[in-house]
Amino acid sequence: MSLISMKFVVFVAAAVFGYYVIPKRFQWMWLLLFSYIYYASSGVKFLFFLLFSTLTTYGAGRLLYAVRTSCTDKKKVRFYGRIIVVCGLFLNFGMLAVMKYTNFAVLNINAVFGTQIDLFSLLLPLGISFYTFQSTGYVLDVYWGKCEPERNVLRFALFVSFFPQILQGPIGRFHRLAGQLYAEHTFDFQRIERGLELILWGFFKKMVLADNAGVFVSAIFSDTQKYAGLSIFGVLGYSIQLYGDFSGGMDVVQGISNLFGITLDDNFKRPYFARSITDFWHRWHITLGTWMKDYVFYPVSLSGWMNRFGRFAKKRFGKSIGRTLPICVANLIVFLVVGIWHGAAWKFIVYGLYNGIIIAVSGLLAGQYRSWKKALHINGSAWWYQLFQILRTFLLVNISWFFDRADSVPQALGMMHNAVTTFTPSELLSIPVQQNGSTAMTAAVLVILAAGCLVLFCVSVLQERGVCVREALAKRPLVLRLAVYLALFFALPCLGQPPSLTGGFIYAQF
């Protein structure tokens, strides 16, 4: 059930209506019921994977608790705890690996060894990458004592399957989300208004920005020869499309959650204003970044072997590099995992490593940067320097988008080559933006896209300066608020592209 389908609108309306009509103590059960109906609508057989993930992580949490409470010997607690965690993680990541990466492995084995192993016909369960990470995070949190394990398996099932977020995140944390899911909520008109407002804004980003940009991006990336001179526009368009699509989807998901009185973690914080790649990852897909930080980066960088490596590096390369090098290695590992998480293809691995390498190199050269800045008398807080940093980061991010969007690494490299050798912007007007291949509206769509970007840019600048746009809007007279809502509402059919040309949310395929 796509987020933009009428079925989903009716589904959400029914869920919200029932939620506030039934006795409050049943609200969480109502959400669980709707979450499972929602997931089953993608295929009843996929429920098996969701149930598997739910039961194994719930079981791991309970076992960890049982070991902790029944055993007094700390060594034994640690030993059994580790076994339980490893089993829990193995089962869940194993399932994810089998479903998502088996064919990738087969393809590579065939390519390397010249074998002819047939590909498996595996259908990827929707949202598996998201709920696997969310539920395994819970196991680790219980193991580290960050949260108490949930007793009620049905309540825990709701944490794993909460329908607004299951398809494309954000990846929730048990200690922040569970309490809200199980709490009783009363109908609050203002909260409903704010939720609907966020949903509208999310659809605006998806339909007006992402979908209009997507028409150009699809054309340019699907015929790189014909549109060789538009490679730069292709990747710039993709940066708009991906941001509008993913952050718009997040706004919709958060808005829907708000309708139930639940606040999800933020996943975006104006990423294109980032001043470094590290900063970018603090602003882009934040919940994935923090998941990686907490469950991969820290365990790796604080592990025994990394400590030994650090000591070795200090002896071999000196104090400064020796201290930085283990962090660089941990970052590389993190971004390798990020790349693999994004998909079963080499281009995603390259995408992840590209980010990891930039962050690692930046870490290693941090001292050099400081001395260069000092020597050149550069004031780090000067507006022009900050602008330079933003543009530099935007450029680096766009290079990574080539890998993310292209069909393969060679295509990405080819397009990068085209981007610096061929430039024919007038060809943009030859891209059809209608089902029948007509270019009559191409210029108009470009104008709409530019206007949409301008609106988003202005809102982002205000937010970056600390203005809470939604709060500011809420204080405005009702007539003005209604005008804004109506403008956003009618922008969806007036300015958006039909799904026959665009498709659903990009991250819903993960």
Added chain:
Amino acid sequence: MRNFKRFAVLAFLLALVIGVNSLLSFALYPYTYSRVDIHHLISEDHDTIFVGSSHGKCGLNPEVFDSVCGTVSTNQCLGGEYPIDAYHIVRLACETGHKPKQVIYELDAGYFVSEPNEGADFAILYQEFPASFTKFHYWMTKILDGDFRNTLFPWYLYRGKIFSVNNTLSQKRSEEYKDFGISSFANPAQIYHSSGFIERLVQPADKSVKDIPVLYTGDNISPESEIYFRRLAQLCEREGIRLIAVTTPVPEVTVQEYSSAYAGANQYFTALSKELGVAYYNCNYIEEFSDLRDLNYFVDYDGHYYGEYADLFTERFAKMLDFDDSVTYN
């Protein structure tokens, strides 16, 4: 009191949205021949209803068919009409008390190996259906799965017509619109007949583009299309309507170029029709039509007939049906 005010504002907002939406629908949603087709379907009795895709629309002329068979028929085919749409057309005819004696389903394999895309055709029939159980069922089974804008903003796929809004408005205020007239559908490329048939005329640019048809590959049958073809067969059986499936001819060159795909589709649909007890005529493999498959008789490689050859084909097909009254299989 505070909540009352809020609900009042909400009601006002809702009324405003509905009002603006209705105005936009009136101003932008064009007058289409589907309106005329559906009007005939629900207001007149027909012996035969043709349903199917654009090949049927341009290939099956009810006037010629009726002159041979002595019946009254209507062509309810439409480019982009999938089995789910055809099923609801027949169901609507039954619900409105205009049950036909015979349904001829123009079977284009392409519609069984693809999904309806949400272009301008997606909801065109739905919009023209009168309020009925069939319309509700149609909404539940097709439109509900589509983009919410199809339901909430029926005009949104026609927003490009903003520049011809005066024409649309004057057309909708005209007597022709009220009387379901057809003169405004004629253009140099085609003439729409009140029977629902579209007569394609020779154009200089014809056959300049060779589109690759959507081909049957053996494992790409859309479950939904097959389900609705089966439902159509069940509906016809339940209502005592004879159902006949026909694949209209496509140019010989096209069949030759994609011979294995066409042969595979023929095999598949022959077996499916046999299972459902539906007579199936694949005119690409019937000797009587072999001389009607010259590329010059068609607008394009895809197999849309020019008007005069559509008449020839319809006449021959009608005679074949008239003489072959029993259920036959290929």
